[in-house]
Amino acid sequence: MANLQSNSGEPKVNYEYRRKKSAEDMRMQVVTFTMMIFFTVIAFAAVGAGFSKWFILPFVLLLAIVQVVFQLYYFMHMSHKGHAVPQFFMYSGILIAFLTILAFLTIIWW
Amino acid sequence: MAAEEKFTPQTWPESPEQATLEGKNKFIGFWLFLGGETVLFASLFATYLALKDSVPSPDHALAKDLFELPLVFMMTMLLLTSSLTSVFAMYHMKNYNFKKMQTWLFITVVLGFGFLGCEIYEFNHYVHEYEHTFTSSAFGSAFYTLVGFHGGHVTFGLFWIIALMVRNAKRGLNLYNAPKFYLASLYWHFIDVVWVFIFTVVYLMGMVG
Structure with missing residues (x-):
């Protein structure tokens, strides 16, 4: 039972490795979040600044798609095995x- | 591996949400549900786009008369941040830290209620200031169905998370409830995915015409 998930035969080493990996994942999530906030601000700013309609429509749609990819692959872990x-x-x-x-x-x- | 077995952070499995057969099945089933939800929301988006600004007479308010960017921006920030806090909650779930998981879930719920409050204020504003109601025009019906359905998902998600937090408050984490928490957080992220398209397609694109 002690080594359910152990792949090193050394539960403690394995545990520390997992902790580190999950902390790295977390840093990645925070970076993702910062970028999502950034994209959101750009999208709102583009509309607020009153650029041409034919620039804004594809631009904000593209930003939305990028954000959703981030959300799916990092926040919802679709990038994991x-x-x-x-x-x-x-x-x-x-x-x-x-x-x-x-x-x-x-x-x-x- | 019994579902109610007691664990320590050292013995807690790497992917607790999929450590049991029940967990694995829930995981697959829930993603199938999310695929279906994608189609459901697409049909509502399609209806909205087809009926946008379809009003019976010129005195009805159109999208660009109604929407105000600051409120939508605030709602977006609330929901986006709540998505991050539920990621934090799942991080602590994977580290077998029940207290911290509950704390972050609680913050998620508070942010979610903030979002819901803004939405209620927004709808109330449209109905009373602009006479923009569910039955006033095809535009109104399509708008309230799409945005309201998303709001309904937020409400459901909030009560789901609260129910899990209350039900498991004294139990702590085990392999029976870890999948439940994990799926609730997936659902919450999916709500944010839908909102990204709502704020882009309905509000931002609505502002430019």
């Missing part, structure tokens, strides 16, 4: 989502 099935589910969902929005924007009008 053992996330092949979640990736399959999410990408399938995103594909259908994209098709739905495309259809509503092109086929439907009032």
